[in-house]
Amino acid sequence: MTRDTGAVAPGRQRQMEIYVTGAGGARPTVPVSATRLEAEAARAMTQEAAAYVIGSAGLEASMAANRAAFGRHRFVPRVLRDVSARDLGVDLFGRRHRAPLLLAPIGVLELVHRQADLAVARAAAATQIGMVFSNQASVAMEDCAAALGTAPRWFQLYWSSDDDVVRSLLARAEKAGCEAIVVTLDTTLLGWRPRDLDLGYLPFLRGMGLAQYLSDPVFRSKIPARPPETGIRPRGAKLLATAYGLHRKGREFGLSMTAMRAAAAYFTATYSRPDLNWTDIGRLRAMTSLPIILKGIRHAVDARLAREHGVDGIVVSNHGGRQVDGETATLDALPGVAAAAGDLPVLLDSGIRTGADIAKALALGARAVLLGRPYVYGLALAGETGVREVIGNILAELDLTLALCGLDSIAALGPGCLAADGPPGRTEPIDGGKDQV
Structure with missing residues (x-):
């Protein structure tokens, strides 16, 4: 065989x-x-x-x-089976x-x-x-x-x-x-x-994780001229670092800082x-x-x-x-x-x-x-x-x-290979232990 x-x-x-x-x-x-x-x-x-x-x-x-x-x-292992070759x-x-x-x-x-x-x-x-x-x-x-x-x-x-x-x-x-x-x-x-x-940290607002979008001609065509007004302003000591990250990402995809901010905002508004x-x-x-x-x-x-x-x-x-x-x-x-x-x-x-x-x-x-x-x-x-x-x-x-x-292929895996949760020492397979040959 x-x-x-x-x-x-x-x-x-x-x-x-x-x-x-x-x-x-x-x-x-x-x-x-x-x-x-x-x-x-x-x-x-x-x-x-x-x-x-x-x-x-x-x-x-x-x-x-x-x-x-x-x-x-x-697992409830079986023995004395030929497992010299396995198919994954x-x-x-x-x-x-x-x-x-x-x-x-x-x-x-x-x-x-x-x-x-x-x-x-x-x-x-x-x-x-x-x-x-x-x-x-x-x-x-x-x-x-x-x-x-x-x-x-x-x-x-x-x-x-x-x-x-x-x-x-x-x-x-x-x-x-x-x-x-x-x-x-x-x-x-x-x-x-x-x-x-x-940490107040969402990477997408820093232009990260947007490669599928920033490389997409349809998405790029829909980036608004400016980010939408939300009434919420970023603040804190890392503002310059965030701006630099957006600038660097913009250079990678040929977008200005303003366009990158607008792209990140458009993504968060439309991704799902x-x-x-x-x-x-x-x-x-x-x-x-x-x-x-x-x-x-x-x-x-x-x-x-x-x-x-x-x-x-x-x-x-x-x-x-x-x-x-x-x-x-x-x-x-x-x-x-x-x-x-x-x-x-x-x-x-x-x-x-x-x-x-x-x-x-x-x-x-x-x-x-x-x-x-x-x-x-x-x-x-x-x-x-x-x-x-x-x-x-x-x-x-x-x-x-x-x-x-005791199994030689992925196809041989089934409920009978496992014991249900229970008292220590219990080994009854969860499907009743039908033999697999």
């Missing part, structure tokens, strides 16, 4: 790379430990960057819940991905590294892992697409209140070779984020639209031929509505806990959403930190996951190299977790 084993399983290869080079005294460029990775990245960032990247809404209960949910599920590959929208992992769209990456999205794109190309271009990127999608080579790319859409801008962004995404549109639905308004509010409803899905379908994925689904009823309105996929996400304080963890919402979604591909983000986390998400119904904060931490510490190492470490752990649980 033969089967497609996909790409070379990365677990032992990455493990031995670290151990063998370590025999000479070398150490990984970025910490392998997820806890140390975050701690060292936090120290490497500015105070404003760390607050923006690491912080979440309110008391940050949703971010904590995301992580706690992974701890409530435990997964099919998504007509493309075979080498692993069930894509890099989530994260905006304003210039906060943590000067090469920002471009460094991430190069790391994605080197590892052949898919990247979702952020709508709030620091580098235009065309430049990232050129760096990606043959690696998969999708485009995240924040549905602006200006449909002309939306059409332009979608057309550019198609031309850049994007294979899907990921519509972010959980940020029609900005969440209440105390870490940023305590709270009046979106299910009838708008049909309008979006008329704007693009690409698969449409709805990101931010947490309720089973919304999953059924998504299927009824003809979308192509779902991402179970609570924006990393950055929007609603005290909401359901994504992993807890996943089984119900996946059941309601029927045959729609369901992905998950929010809370993923390790390869073992990915395996748990797949066992509970996800087809793949989006990785967020960890790769940003790698970027902050070591640029492209840091992102590559984070990807390599996570895929290695996923591969080894699969093998050590």
